[in-house]
Amino acid sequence: MSSSQKQRIVVSIFGLQYPIIGDESPAHIRAVANIVDEKMNEINKKNPLLDTNKLAVMTAINLVSDYVKMKEKLELLEQKIETINKGESEQHD
Template sequence: MSDQQKIRTSVEIYGHTYKMVGSETSGHMRLVASMVDEKMREFHAMNPSLDSSKLAVLTAVNATNDYLKLKEQVEQLEFELRKLKG
């Protein structure tokens, strides 16, 4: 992807500003950042002693776990759909 096709946007996550670059819309990138920020704040409320690095890792582990569960569900649904089609 060339630089001209990349979208750049600034987002705030857990009190820090980050410049994001990608092929998604600015709105999508802001939504992702908002969800990460929300999850980090949720984990901080449950574990106030964790620093931002540990909160970030905990958030990444949680997001990856959610992703893997959803991927497994999609694969199961695709399998069931193939069975129904014949």
């Protein structure tokens, strides 16, 4: 999407409304906001005494940890695919 097609959507995260402007579709923005909201509520249930700022930081740490794990898995799968493809191409030589 070009910068002239930026989407503006209001999402609810942890009971507060946030206007989000971005290049992604409204569905994508809502999905991301829902994940953040769910994670904040999950962490809040485990640590109800955290203030909102600390809760937001803990949420960011948890979500980035999930992201790093997924990225590592993706890299491992890409390496496996590359190894398989090399083996197949060597069989054809």
